[in-house]
Amino acid sequence: MSLGAPIQGVTLYSFTRAFHGREYDLEQLLRKVADDGYGPGLEIVGYSSFRGFPAIDDAFAERFRELVDELGLVQTSLAINADIGIHRDRLLTDDELIEYMRPQIEAAAKLGFPIARVQISLEPDSMERLAPLAEKNGVTLALEVHADQYASHPRILALRDRYEKVGSPFLGFTADWGATTSGFAPSLIEAYRRRGASDELLAQVVALWDEFSQEGPPADQADHGQRFGRFTALGAQSGRPDLGIDFAINGTGLFGPARVDDWLEIMPWIRHIHGKFFGIDETGEEPSVPVRDLIRLFVENGYNGAISSEYEGWHWNNWQSAFEIVGGEQAVQRSAARDAGSQMVTDAVTARPQLHRWLSERSETKPTTTGARA
Amino acid sequence: MIPDRIIEQGTLTTDGTRSAVEVRIPWYRALPGSCISEVSFSVDGVPAPAESLRWTMNGRTFRLADLADDIEQWWFPVDSAVVSGDIPVTTGADDHRVDVELKLYIPYIVIDGDQVLRIEERDSKTMPAMTTEVAA
Numbered sequence: 001m002s003l004g005a006p007i008q009g010v011t012l013y014s015f016t017r018a019f020h021g022r023e024y025d026l027e028q029l030l031r032k033v034a035d036d037g038y039g040p041g042l043e044i045v046g047y048s049s050f051r052g053f054p055a056i057d058d059a060f061a062e063r064f065r066e067l068v069d070e071l072g073l074v075q076t077s078l079a080i081n082a083d084i085g086i087h088r089d090r091l092l093t094d095d096e097l098i099e100y101m102r103p104q105i106e107a108a109a110k111l112g113f114p115i116a117r118v119q120i121s122l123e124p125d126s127m128e129r130l131a132p133l134a135e136k137n138g139v140t141l142a143l144e145v146h147a148d149q150y151a152s153h154p155r156i157l158a159l160r161d162r163y164e165k166v167g168s169p170f171l172g173f174t175a176d177w178g179a180t181t182s183g184f185a186p187s188l189i190e191a192y193r194r195r196g197a198s199d200e201l202l203a204q205v206v207a208l209w210d211e212f213s214q215e216g217p218p219a220d221q222a223d224h225g226q227r228f229g230r231f232t233a234l235g236a237q238s239g240r241p242d243l244g245i246d247f248a249i250n251g252t253g254l255f256g257p258a259r260v261d262d263w264l265e266i267m268p269w270i271r272h273i274h275g276k277f278f279g280i281d282e283t284g285e286e287p288s289v290p291v292r293d294l295i296r297l298f299v300e301n302g303y304n305g306a307i308s309s310e311y312e313g314w315h316w317n318n319w320q321s322a323f324e325i326v327g328g329e330q331a332v333q334r335s336a337a338r339d340a341g342s343q344m345v346t347d348a349v350t351a352r353p354q355l356h357r358w359l360s361e362r363s364e365t366k367p368t369t370t371g372a373r374a
Numbered sequence: 375m376i377p378d379r380i381i382e383q384g385t386l387t388t389d390g391t392r393s394a395v396e397v398r399i400p401w402y403r404a405l406p407g408s409c410i411s412e413v414s415f416s417v418d419g420v421p422a423p424a425e426s427l428r429w430t431m432n433g434r435t436f437r438l439a440d441l442a443d444d445i446e447q448w449w450f451p452v453d454s455a456v457v458s459g460d461i462p463v464t465t466g467a468d469d470h471r472v473d474v475e476l477k478l479y480i481p482y483i484v485i486d487g488d489q490v491l492r493i494e495e496r497d498s499k500t501m502p503a504m505t506t507e508v509a510a
Contacts, residue, residue, distance in 0.1 A: 081481075
Protein backbone atom coordinates (compact mmCIF):
# COMPACT_ATOMS: atom_id res chain seq x y z
CA MET A 1 0.00 0.00 0.00
CA SER A 2 1.27 3.48 -0.76
CA LEU A 3 1.86 5.79 2.16
CA GLY A 4 -0.76 8.36 3.06
CA ALA A 5 -0.13 12.09 3.25
CA PRO A 6 -2.78 13.46 5.64
CA ILE A 7 -4.10 16.99 5.27
CA GLN A 8 -3.17 19.27 8.17
CA GLY A 9 -6.06 21.15 9.71
CA VAL A 10 -7.74 22.41 12.80
CA THR A 11 -11.17 22.61 14.38
CA LEU A 12 -12.21 25.99 15.73
CA TYR A 13 -13.25 24.07 18.87
CA SER A 14 -9.56 24.31 19.82
CA PHE A 15 -10.02 28.07 20.15
CA THR A 16 -13.24 28.00 22.16
CA ARG A 17 -11.86 30.33 24.85
CA ALA A 18 -10.93 33.01 22.32
CA PHE A 19 -14.33 32.89 20.58
CA HIS A 20 -16.42 32.50 23.73
CA GLY A 21 -14.41 35.32 25.34
CA ARG A 22 -15.31 37.60 22.41
CA GLU A 23 -11.62 38.10 21.56
CA TYR A 24 -12.25 36.86 18.00
CA ASP A 25 -15.51 36.71 16.09
CA LEU A 26 -15.92 33.99 13.47
CA GLU A 27 -14.36 35.95 10.62
CA GLN A 28 -11.45 37.13 12.76
CA LEU A 29 -10.86 33.58 13.93
CA LEU A 30 -10.83 32.26 10.37
CA ARG A 31 -8.33 34.95 9.40
CA LYS A 32 -6.16 34.02 12.39
CA VAL A 33 -6.24 30.34 11.38
CA ALA A 34 -5.15 31.26 7.86
CA ASP A 35 -2.52 33.80 8.92
CA ASP A 36 -0.90 31.49 11.47
CA GLY A 37 -1.04 28.47 9.17
CA TYR A 38 -3.15 26.07 11.23
CA GLY A 39 -4.91 24.93 8.05
CA PRO A 40 -5.56 24.35 5.30
CA GLY A 41 -8.14 21.93 6.74
CA LEU A 42 -10.98 23.73 8.51
CA GLU A 43 -13.52 22.11 10.80
CA ILE A 44 -16.31 23.97 12.58
CA VAL A 45 -18.89 22.96 15.19
CA GLY A 46 -22.23 24.13 13.78
CA TYR A 47 -23.91 24.91 17.09
CA SER A 48 -20.80 26.77 18.32
CA SER A 49 -20.04 29.09 15.46
CA PHE A 50 -23.23 29.74 13.50
CA ARG A 51 -25.96 31.70 15.29
CA GLY A 52 -29.35 30.14 14.60
CA PHE A 53 -27.83 26.84 13.39
CA PRO A 54 -28.95 24.72 11.61
CA ALA A 55 -30.83 27.50 9.79
CA ILE A 56 -28.30 29.12 7.47
CA ASP A 57 -29.48 31.85 5.12
CA ASP A 58 -28.28 31.90 1.53
CA ALA A 59 -26.45 35.21 1.73
CA PHE A 60 -24.52 34.11 4.81
CA ALA A 61 -23.53 30.79 3.21
CA GLU A 62 -22.28 32.60 0.13
CA ARG A 63 -20.21 35.08 2.17
CA PHE A 64 -18.81 32.28 4.29
CA ARG A 65 -17.70 30.21 1.31
CA GLU A 66 -16.12 33.24 -0.35
CA LEU A 67 -14.20 34.04 2.82
CA VAL A 68 -12.92 30.47 3.15
CA ASP A 69 -11.77 30.59 -0.48
CA GLU A 70 -10.14 33.97 -0.07
CA LEU A 71 -8.21 32.71 2.94
CA GLY A 72 -6.96 29.57 1.23
CA LEU A 73 -8.67 27.24 3.67
CA VAL A 74 -10.25 23.90 2.79
CA GLN A 75 -13.49 22.94 4.50
CA THR A 76 -13.29 19.43 5.92
CA SER A 77 -15.93 18.56 8.52
CA LEU A 78 -18.91 20.33 9.97
CA ALA A 79 -19.39 18.87 13.43
CA ILE A 80 -23.12 18.35 13.93
CA ASN A 81 -24.90 17.00 16.98
CA ALA A 82 -27.19 14.08 17.69
CA ASP A 83 -29.08 15.84 20.51
CA ILE A 84 -31.08 12.80 21.49
CA GLY A 85 -31.81 14.29 24.94
CA ILE A 86 -33.14 17.67 23.79
CA HIS A 87 -36.49 17.10 25.51
CA ARG A 88 -36.50 17.25 29.27
CA ASP A 89 -38.68 14.20 29.83
CA ARG A 90 -37.64 11.67 27.19
CA LEU A 91 -35.12 10.77 24.51
CA LEU A 92 -35.90 11.34 20.84
CA THR A 93 -37.10 8.29 18.96
CA ASP A 94 -34.96 7.04 16.08
CA ASP A 95 -37.37 8.66 13.61
CA GLU A 96 -37.17 11.97 15.43
CA LEU A 97 -33.38 11.82 15.65
CA ILE A 98 -33.11 11.22 11.92
CA GLU A 99 -35.33 14.26 11.28
CA TYR A 100 -33.20 16.23 13.76
CA MET A 101 -30.08 15.44 11.71
CA ARG A 102 -31.64 16.33 8.35
CA PRO A 103 -31.37 20.15 8.50
CA GLN A 104 -27.88 19.89 9.93
CA ILE A 105 -26.72 17.70 7.04
CA GLU A 106 -28.34 20.13 4.61
CA ALA A 107 -26.55 23.00 6.37
CA ALA A 108 -23.22 21.20 5.87
CA ALA A 109 -23.91 20.99 2.15
CA LYS A 110 -25.02 24.59 1.93
CA LEU A 111 -21.92 25.84 3.75
CA GLY A 112 -19.66 23.68 1.58
CA PHE A 113 -18.48 21.03 4.04
CA PRO A 114 -17.97 17.61 2.41
CA ILE A 115 -18.12 15.77 5.76
CA ALA A 116 -20.55 15.97 8.66
CA ARG A 117 -19.27 14.59 11.95
CA VAL A 118 -22.16 12.76 13.60
CA GLN A 119 -22.41 11.09 16.99
CA ILE A 120 -22.88 7.76 18.69
CA SER A 121 -26.60 8.03 19.51
CA LEU A 122 -27.27 7.20 15.85
CA GLU A 123 -27.79 3.44 15.66
CA PRO A 124 -26.77 1.31 12.66
CA ASP A 125 -30.38 1.35 11.38
CA SER A 126 -30.44 5.14 11.53
CA MET A 127 -27.11 5.48 9.72
CA GLU A 128 -28.39 3.18 7.00
CA ARG A 129 -31.55 5.28 6.69
CA LEU A 130 -29.49 8.49 6.53
CA ALA A 131 -27.26 7.22 3.71
CA PRO A 132 -29.56 8.40 0.87
CA LEU A 133 -29.82 11.86 2.42
CA ALA A 134 -26.03 11.99 2.74
CA GLU A 135 -25.65 10.95 -0.87
CA LYS A 136 -28.24 13.46 -2.10
CA ASN A 137 -26.40 16.25 -0.30
CA GLY A 138 -22.92 15.02 -1.17
CA VAL A 139 -22.00 14.95 2.51
CA THR A 140 -20.13 12.01 4.06
CA LEU A 141 -21.43 11.13 7.52
CA ALA A 142 -18.44 10.36 9.72
CA LEU A 143 -19.64 9.03 13.08
CA GLU A 144 -17.21 10.00 15.79
CA VAL A 145 -15.48 7.24 17.72
CA HIS A 146 -14.83 9.11 20.95
CA ALA A 147 -13.76 8.02 24.43
CA ASP A 148 -15.17 6.21 26.27
CA GLN A 149 -15.87 4.25 23.09
CA TYR A 150 -13.03 2.96 20.88
CA ALA A 151 -12.71 1.21 17.53
CA SER A 152 -13.20 -2.35 18.79
CA HIS A 153 -16.09 -1.39 21.08
CA PRO A 154 -19.15 -3.54 20.27
CA ARG A 155 -21.27 -0.52 19.30
CA ILE A 156 -18.61 0.66 16.86
CA LEU A 157 -18.12 -2.80 15.37
CA ALA A 158 -21.89 -3.03 14.86
CA LEU A 159 -21.77 0.21 12.89
CA ARG A 160 -18.75 -0.98 10.90
CA ASP A 161 -20.52 -4.21 9.98
CA ARG A 162 -23.57 -2.27 8.86
CA TYR A 163 -21.43 0.09 6.77
CA GLU A 164 -19.89 -2.94 5.08
CA LYS A 165 -23.32 -4.34 4.31
CA VAL A 166 -24.76 -1.04 3.04
CA GLY A 167 -21.68 -0.27 0.95
CA SER A 168 -22.28 3.46 0.74
CA PRO A 169 -19.19 5.65 0.33
CA PHE A 170 -21.09 8.28 2.32
CA LEU A 171 -20.92 6.38 5.63
CA GLY A 172 -17.78 6.26 7.73
CA PHE A 173 -16.09 7.22 10.97
CA THR A 174 -14.27 10.13 12.54
CA ALA A 175 -11.42 8.71 14.65
CA ASP A 176 -10.93 10.77 17.81
CA TRP A 177 -7.47 10.22 19.23
CA GLY A 178 -8.82 10.69 22.75
CA ALA A 179 -9.81 7.01 22.56
CA THR A 180 -6.14 5.98 22.40
CA THR A 181 -4.23 8.06 24.93
CA SER A 182 -1.13 7.10 26.87
CA GLY A 183 -1.53 9.01 30.12
CA PHE A 184 -3.52 11.35 32.32
CA ALA A 185 -2.72 14.79 30.84
CA PRO A 186 0.02 16.58 32.83
CA SER A 187 -1.57 19.97 32.13
CA LEU A 188 -4.75 18.81 33.86
CA ILE A 189 -2.66 17.55 36.78
CA GLU A 190 -1.13 21.04 36.92
CA ALA A 191 -4.61 22.58 36.94
CA TYR A 192 -5.56 20.36 39.92
CA ARG A 193 -2.36 21.44 41.66
CA ARG A 194 -3.43 25.06 41.17
CA ARG A 195 -6.76 24.13 42.77
CA GLY A 196 -4.93 22.97 45.86
CA ALA A 197 -4.52 19.23 45.29
CA SER A 198 -1.45 17.75 46.99
CA ASP A 199 1.39 16.18 45.03
CA GLU A 200 0.71 12.92 46.84
CA LEU A 201 -2.94 12.86 45.73
CA LEU A 202 -2.03 13.75 42.16
CA ALA A 203 0.57 10.98 42.02
CA GLN A 204 -2.18 8.56 43.06
CA VAL A 205 -4.44 9.82 40.27
CA VAL A 206 -1.75 9.30 37.65
CA ALA A 207 -0.91 5.84 39.01
CA LEU A 208 -4.56 4.78 39.04
CA TRP A 209 -5.01 5.84 35.41
CA ASP A 210 -1.84 3.93 34.48
CA GLU A 211 -3.19 0.84 36.26
CA PHE A 212 -6.43 0.98 34.26
CA SER A 213 -4.51 1.67 31.07
CA GLN A 214 -2.54 -1.54 31.57
CA GLU A 215 -5.86 -3.42 31.68
CA GLY A 216 -7.15 -1.66 28.55
CA PRO A 217 -10.68 -0.34 28.04
CA PRO A 218 -13.26 -1.42 30.64
CA ALA A 219 -14.78 -4.83 29.94
CA ASP A 220 -18.34 -3.63 30.49
CA GLN A 221 -20.45 -0.93 32.11
CA ALA A 222 -19.94 -2.44 35.57
CA ASP A 223 -16.17 -2.31 35.12
CA HIS A 224 -16.49 1.29 33.94
CA GLY A 225 -18.52 2.11 37.05
CA GLN A 226 -15.91 0.50 39.31
CA ARG A 227 -13.15 2.58 37.77
CA PHE A 228 -15.26 5.70 38.17
CA GLY A 229 -15.77 4.84 41.83
CA ARG A 230 -12.07 4.34 42.50
CA PHE A 231 -11.26 7.80 41.12
CA THR A 232 -13.96 9.45 43.24
CA ALA A 233 -12.70 7.55 46.28
CA LEU A 234 -9.23 9.07 45.84
CA GLY A 235 -10.72 12.54 46.13
CA ALA A 236 -12.94 11.62 49.05
CA GLN A 237 -10.08 10.03 51.01
CA SER A 238 -8.05 13.21 50.64
CA GLY A 239 -10.85 15.54 51.69
CA ARG A 240 -11.43 16.72 48.11
CA PRO A 241 -14.65 15.04 46.99
CA ASP A 242 -15.12 17.90 44.48
CA LEU A 243 -11.91 16.91 42.73
CA GLY A 244 -12.75 13.22 43.00
CA ILE A 245 -15.73 13.61 40.66
CA ASP A 246 -13.54 15.55 38.28
CA PHE A 247 -10.82 12.85 38.38
CA ALA A 248 -13.47 10.25 37.61
CA ILE A 249 -15.16 12.06 34.74
CA ASN A 250 -11.86 12.84 33.03
CA GLY A 251 -10.00 9.69 34.04
CA THR A 252 -12.69 7.41 32.64
CA GLY A 253 -14.20 9.61 29.92
CA LEU A 254 -11.55 11.89 28.44
CA PHE A 255 -8.40 9.79 28.39
CA GLY A 256 -9.30 6.59 26.60
CA PRO A 257 -6.95 3.65 27.24
CA ALA A 258 -7.31 1.69 23.96
CA ARG A 259 -4.12 0.78 22.09
CA VAL A 260 -3.10 2.76 19.01
CA ASP A 261 -3.50 -0.20 16.66
CA ASP A 262 -7.10 -0.66 17.83
CA TRP A 263 -7.92 1.78 14.98
CA LEU A 264 -7.11 -1.02 12.51
CA GLU A 265 -10.50 -2.56 13.33
CA ILE A 266 -12.22 0.22 11.41
CA MET A 267 -9.36 1.69 9.36
CA PRO A 268 -10.96 1.41 5.88
CA TRP A 269 -14.01 3.33 7.12
CA ILE A 270 -12.14 6.18 8.80
CA ARG A 271 -12.90 9.23 6.64
CA HIS A 272 -11.86 11.96 9.07
CA ILE A 273 -9.69 12.34 12.17
CA HIS A 274 -9.92 14.46 15.30
CA GLY A 275 -6.33 14.87 16.38
CA LYS A 276 -7.47 15.21 19.98
CA PHE A 277 -4.73 16.38 22.31
CA PHE A 278 -4.31 18.10 25.66
CA GLY A 279 -1.02 19.99 25.69
CA ILE A 280 2.55 20.33 24.53
CA ASP A 281 5.36 19.97 27.07
CA GLU A 282 8.69 21.74 27.40
CA THR A 283 10.31 19.28 24.97
CA GLY A 284 7.75 20.15 22.29
CA GLU A 285 5.95 16.79 22.55
CA GLU A 286 2.38 15.79 23.51
CA PRO A 287 2.95 13.93 26.80
CA SER A 288 -0.34 12.01 26.98
CA VAL A 289 -1.35 11.34 23.36
CA PRO A 290 0.98 9.17 21.23
CA VAL A 291 0.80 11.55 18.27
CA ARG A 292 3.88 10.10 16.58
CA ASP A 293 2.64 6.51 16.75
CA LEU A 294 -0.80 7.57 15.54
CA ILE A 295 0.56 9.52 12.58
CA ARG A 296 2.75 6.55 11.63
CA LEU A 297 -0.19 4.16 11.81
CA PHE A 298 -2.39 6.33 9.59
CA VAL A 299 0.39 7.17 7.11
CA GLU A 300 1.31 3.50 6.75
CA ASN A 301 -2.34 2.63 6.17
CA GLY A 302 -2.67 5.09 3.32
CA TYR A 303 -4.76 7.70 5.12
CA ASN A 304 -5.17 10.73 2.82
CA GLY A 305 -7.99 12.49 4.65
CA ALA A 306 -7.72 15.45 6.98
CA ILE A 307 -6.60 15.58 10.60
CA SER A 308 -8.26 18.33 12.61
CA SER A 309 -6.00 19.25 15.50
CA GLU A 310 -8.47 19.30 18.38
CA TYR A 311 -7.01 20.93 21.46
CA GLU A 312 -9.03 20.03 24.54
CA GLY A 313 -6.71 21.43 27.21
CA TRP A 314 -8.43 24.83 27.09
CA HIS A 315 -11.03 23.48 29.53
CA TRP A 316 -8.50 23.77 32.33
CA ASN A 317 -5.43 25.51 30.90
CA ASN A 318 -6.02 29.24 31.27
CA TRP A 319 -2.33 30.07 31.52
CA GLN A 320 -1.10 29.22 28.00
CA SER A 321 -2.17 30.33 24.51
CA ALA A 322 -4.27 27.78 22.63
CA PHE A 323 -2.89 29.16 19.38
CA GLU A 324 0.72 28.42 20.30
CA ILE A 325 -0.19 25.00 21.64
CA VAL A 326 -1.99 24.02 18.41
CA GLY A 327 1.02 25.22 16.43
CA GLY A 328 3.23 23.03 18.59
CA GLU A 329 1.11 19.94 18.10
CA GLN A 330 1.00 20.40 14.34
CA ALA A 331 4.80 20.60 14.30
CA VAL A 332 4.84 17.16 15.98
CA GLN A 333 2.44 15.83 13.34
CA ARG A 334 4.63 17.12 10.49
CA SER A 335 7.77 15.70 12.06
CA ALA A 336 6.09 12.33 12.63
CA ALA A 337 4.83 12.18 9.04
CA ARG A 338 8.36 12.82 7.75
CA ASP A 339 9.71 10.13 10.08
CA ALA A 340 7.16 7.74 8.58
CA GLY A 341 8.50 8.53 5.10
CA SER A 342 5.71 10.88 4.06
CA GLN A 343 4.48 14.37 4.84
CA MET A 344 1.48 16.36 5.99
CA VAL A 345 -0.23 18.29 3.21
CA THR A 346 -0.20 21.95 4.19
CA ASP A 347 -1.20 23.75 1.00
CA ALA A 348 -4.77 24.25 -0.15
CA VAL A 349 -4.01 23.66 -3.82
CA THR A 350 -2.95 20.08 -3.07
CA ALA A 351 -5.39 19.50 -0.24
CA ARG A 352 -8.62 20.47 -2.02
CA PRO A 353 -8.57 17.85 -4.83
CA GLN A 354 -6.98 15.29 -2.50
CA LEU A 355 -9.85 15.52 -0.04
CA HIS A 356 -12.36 15.28 -2.87
CA ARG A 357 -10.67 12.10 -4.20
CA TRP A 358 -10.39 10.67 -0.69
CA LEU A 359 -14.11 10.97 -0.10
CA SER A 360 -15.22 9.79 -3.52
CA GLU A 361 -13.13 6.62 -3.61
CA ARG A 362 -14.24 3.95 -1.21
CA SER A 363 -11.24 2.20 0.25
CA GLU A 364 -10.99 -1.40 -0.95
CA THR A 365 -7.73 -2.18 0.77
CA LYS A 366 -7.13 -4.13 3.91
CA PRO A 367 -5.40 -2.39 6.79
CA THR A 368 -1.83 -3.29 7.61
CA THR A 369 -0.25 -3.60 11.03
CA THR A 370 3.27 -2.98 9.72
CA GLY A 371 4.95 -0.38 11.82
CA ALA A 372 2.14 -0.04 14.32
CA ARG A 373 3.99 0.45 17.54
CA ALA A 374 1.44 0.22 20.26
CA MET B 375 -16.14 24.01 31.91
CA ILE B 376 -15.14 27.68 31.92
CA PRO B 377 -17.29 28.42 35.00
CA ASP B 378 -15.20 31.57 35.52
CA ARG B 379 -17.01 33.00 32.49
CA ILE B 380 -20.56 32.69 33.86
CA ILE B 381 -21.02 36.09 35.51
CA GLU B 382 -20.30 39.13 33.35
CA GLN B 383 -18.28 41.59 35.40
CA GLY B 384 -19.96 44.94 36.02
CA THR B 385 -23.49 43.95 34.96
CA LEU B 386 -25.32 43.87 38.30
CA THR B 387 -28.40 46.09 38.08
CA THR B 388 -31.29 46.75 40.45
CA ASP B 389 -34.51 48.73 40.72
CA GLY B 390 -34.39 48.54 44.50
CA THR B 391 -36.52 45.42 44.87
CA ARG B 392 -35.49 43.28 41.90
CA SER B 393 -31.92 42.72 40.73
CA ALA B 394 -30.36 41.23 37.61
CA VAL B 395 -27.00 40.13 36.24
CA GLU B 396 -25.75 39.04 32.80
CA VAL B 397 -24.58 35.45 32.48
CA ARG B 398 -22.67 33.51 29.83
CA ILE B 399 -23.05 29.87 28.92
CA PRO B 400 -20.37 27.69 30.56
CA TRP B 401 -20.24 25.43 27.51
CA TYR B 402 -18.77 25.57 24.01
CA ARG B 403 -21.97 25.33 21.95
CA ALA B 404 -25.49 26.68 21.87
CA LEU B 405 -28.14 24.94 23.95
CA PRO B 406 -31.93 25.41 23.83
CA GLY B 407 -34.07 26.58 26.72
CA SER B 408 -35.04 22.98 27.51
CA CYS B 409 -31.44 22.29 28.55
CA ILE B 410 -31.40 25.03 31.19
CA SER B 411 -32.23 22.87 34.17
CA GLU B 412 -31.73 24.98 37.29
CA VAL B 413 -30.61 28.52 38.03
CA SER B 414 -29.80 30.16 41.33
CA PHE B 415 -28.91 33.80 41.87
CA SER B 416 -27.91 35.55 45.05
CA VAL B 417 -26.42 38.88 46.05
CA ASP B 418 -24.48 39.27 49.29
CA GLY B 419 -25.64 35.82 50.30
CA VAL B 420 -29.35 36.63 49.85
CA PRO B 421 -30.88 34.23 47.32
CA ALA B 422 -33.64 35.26 44.93
CA PRO B 423 -36.78 33.22 45.76
CA ALA B 424 -37.14 30.55 43.09
CA GLU B 425 -40.59 31.71 41.98
CA SER B 426 -39.24 35.24 41.41
CA LEU B 427 -36.49 34.16 39.00
CA ARG B 428 -36.77 35.20 35.35
CA TRP B 429 -34.50 34.32 32.44
CA THR B 430 -34.09 36.71 29.49
CA MET B 431 -32.45 35.62 26.26
CA ASN B 432 -32.88 36.57 22.60
CA GLY B 433 -35.02 39.50 23.77
CA ARG B 434 -37.61 37.33 25.53
CA THR B 435 -38.21 36.81 29.23
CA PHE B 436 -39.13 33.40 30.62
CA ARG B 437 -40.12 31.84 33.89
CA LEU B 438 -37.72 28.95 34.45
CA ALA B 439 -40.59 26.47 34.29
CA ASP B 440 -41.44 27.74 30.81
CA LEU B 441 -37.90 27.07 29.55
CA ALA B 442 -38.36 23.36 30.20
CA ASP B 443 -40.37 22.78 27.01
CA ASP B 444 -38.64 25.35 24.82
CA ILE B 445 -36.52 24.02 21.98
CA GLU B 446 -37.00 27.12 19.82
CA GLN B 447 -34.92 29.64 21.76
CA TRP B 448 -31.19 28.86 21.87
CA TRP B 449 -28.49 30.30 24.09
CA PHE B 450 -25.60 31.12 21.74
CA PRO B 451 -22.05 30.94 23.14
CA VAL B 452 -21.20 34.62 22.74
CA ASP B 453 -24.57 35.98 23.89
CA SER B 454 -25.37 37.08 27.43
CA ALA B 455 -28.56 35.93 29.05
CA VAL B 456 -29.96 37.92 31.99
CA VAL B 457 -31.03 36.29 35.23
CA SER B 458 -33.21 38.39 37.51
CA GLY B 459 -35.05 37.92 40.77
CA ASP B 460 -36.43 39.53 43.92
CA ILE B 461 -33.34 40.71 45.79
CA PRO B 462 -33.21 44.23 47.25
CA VAL B 463 -29.78 45.71 46.59
CA THR B 464 -28.40 49.17 47.36
CA THR B 465 -26.75 51.12 44.56
CA GLY B 466 -23.66 53.27 44.92
CA ALA B 467 -19.97 52.60 45.15
CA ASP B 468 -20.28 49.60 47.49
CA ASP B 469 -19.31 46.22 46.07
CA HIS B 470 -21.72 43.31 46.20
CA ARG B 471 -20.91 39.65 46.00
CA VAL B 472 -22.88 37.99 43.20
CA ASP B 473 -23.30 34.20 43.08
CA VAL B 474 -24.84 32.29 40.18
CA GLU B 475 -25.19 28.55 39.80
CA LEU B 476 -26.30 26.96 36.54
CA LYS B 477 -27.25 23.36 35.90
CA LEU B 478 -27.39 22.50 32.22
CA TYR B 479 -28.35 19.34 30.40
CA ILE B 480 -25.92 18.33 27.66
CA PRO B 481 -28.34 16.75 25.18
CA TYR B 482 -25.95 14.57 23.18
CA ILE B 483 -24.09 12.91 26.07
CA VAL B 484 -26.15 9.96 27.28
CA ILE B 485 -24.66 8.70 30.51
CA ASP B 486 -26.97 5.95 31.62
CA GLY B 487 -30.04 4.50 29.97
CA ASP B 488 -32.22 7.48 29.12
CA GLN B 489 -30.33 10.03 31.25
CA VAL B 490 -28.16 12.74 29.70
CA LEU B 491 -25.25 14.47 31.38
CA ARG B 492 -26.17 17.43 33.58
CA ILE B 493 -23.32 19.81 34.36
CA GLU B 494 -23.35 21.98 37.50
CA GLU B 495 -21.27 25.13 37.32
CA ARG B 496 -21.03 28.09 39.68
CA ASP B 497 -19.35 31.46 39.63
CA SER B 498 -18.91 34.25 42.14
CA LYS B 499 -17.85 37.82 41.38
CA THR B 500 -17.84 41.13 43.20
CA MET B 501 -19.15 44.36 41.66
CA PRO B 502 -21.17 47.51 42.40
CA ALA B 503 -24.86 47.72 41.41
CA MET B 504 -26.36 50.18 38.92
CA THR B 505 -29.93 51.41 38.94
CA THR B 506 -32.14 50.38 36.04
CA GLU B 507 -35.40 48.68 35.20
CA VAL B 508 -35.33 44.94 35.80
CA ALA B 509 -37.41 42.32 33.97
CA ALA B 510 -40.27 40.94 36.04
